[in-house]
Amino acid sequence: MGEIVHSFDFSNVSGFTIYENSNVVKTDSDGLYTLGFRVVFELPNGFNVVNTPHIQLSFIQNGVSRSIDSNDSVSNNYYICEWTSSQYLAPSSNFESVVIANASIFSPFQNDYPTVRVQQVSNSNINTIAHNRFDAQQNNADLGKFIYSLLRYPFKVSTDVLADIILGYLVLSEQAYLIDEQFYNFELFNGVVNGYYGDNRDVSNSEIFLFLPFYDSKYHLDSKYINTTIKIKYRCDILANKCIIQIFSNDILIDCLDVILGYNIPYIFLTSDIYVEKTVSDTLKNFDNPKIIVEQNLATDNIYNIDFSGSISDFSNGDFVAIDDFSVIKPTENNEDFERLFDILEKGFYI
């Protein structure tokens, strides 16, 4: 069991409520409270604070920014913040931020993260969860608060053993496979990306584009990496639903990109229409044929094919030109000279 001690900013805390004794007295902050209230936080991200941390609360009260600190004592404008980790309450939008410092927390995965369960679920599992949520709702209990996320990942996860599905205090009569790996690694490409010439000439006139699964747009790889071994790896964290694309050139990491592979399954959410839209758009980012494209202008100095009859004076000093019709240049006395001259004119020269 890994205990991590660090400062933690809960500025995105998802909700908390103010209690007096066991009764909810306020779910917003617009009011003046006296001492003796408890502020109970709903913890995001599945973290669980196991000792009493230092708490600071910032909020707007009657249009004035105020701050509550758990170390502050008696004052009509401050509240004692009594920490409890076992209650999960409705969000309140009035509080701006909460800072919890020096708290000991447990990371949320498997044995290291005892407060959460990470399981691969089937449609049957989800059906059972939905029924239990419905039943609990009849008693004004919302089991949905204990569902941190339900995500579909586009790959097979590694599973361990069957275990009960647990929502808060309720152990469901339903089992699902525990997942035993947090990180999943994929190598999508490992090979030399060659230019046309295979040497330094390729650097100046080539463009390399990467079309990668789930990456929003084509990625422009600097042409200095042409003719090197390119490696593309995806490293996915299924807890955080974060994926890092690592791009290597000759085994040296040259860039990291963030993508999201998991998408919310709309089934259990009330606002399912939003998730459906997001799910579809995320799915579309998974290309059928991801690829690397090297586009190269073989004539190095922006040389164009042209069809023009005229004289050298129609061009500027330094222009690169090539000629294909030599009938107007009549060989005089030295045919070998003209053979060589025509060869040069045909390959191109600078004016």
Added chain:
Amino acid sequence: MIVYLYNMIDDKRKLNKTLDIQTMLTKNFVFKDVSNVNNLNTYTTQFDFHIYNYLYIPELKRYYFIDSVDILNNDRLYVQMSTDYLMTYKTLIDNSILHFVKSSVPKGDKIIFDKKDNINVKTYNINNPFKNSYSDVLITIKG
């Protein structure tokens, strides 16, 4: 035979080479064999050939690149030269109406150009491991 020696700094493929007459050196030189005017090779004791890289021979009306100079025993040099055909036939080229097939950014709007023909495209397929399977992952919070 009079020769003008230059230090030429332009690309060998440049038609209008800049020849600096301030640093030009005029020499009277005897070529023992000029039967092959395209490529002149000669032995000489004149070390000036070691310093310059380009020359013009008015009598032959030809310009030459000094391609290599080997220093031999007895203070002799072996010099190899090849014709600069562009400069040698520059007047002829300048005065001809030619058909141009390639150019960098053209002058004016009378030249029709097409860049597409010059683009080479190479495609490398990337493996996509995210196509044929999926897993639904539920994360729940225990009480």
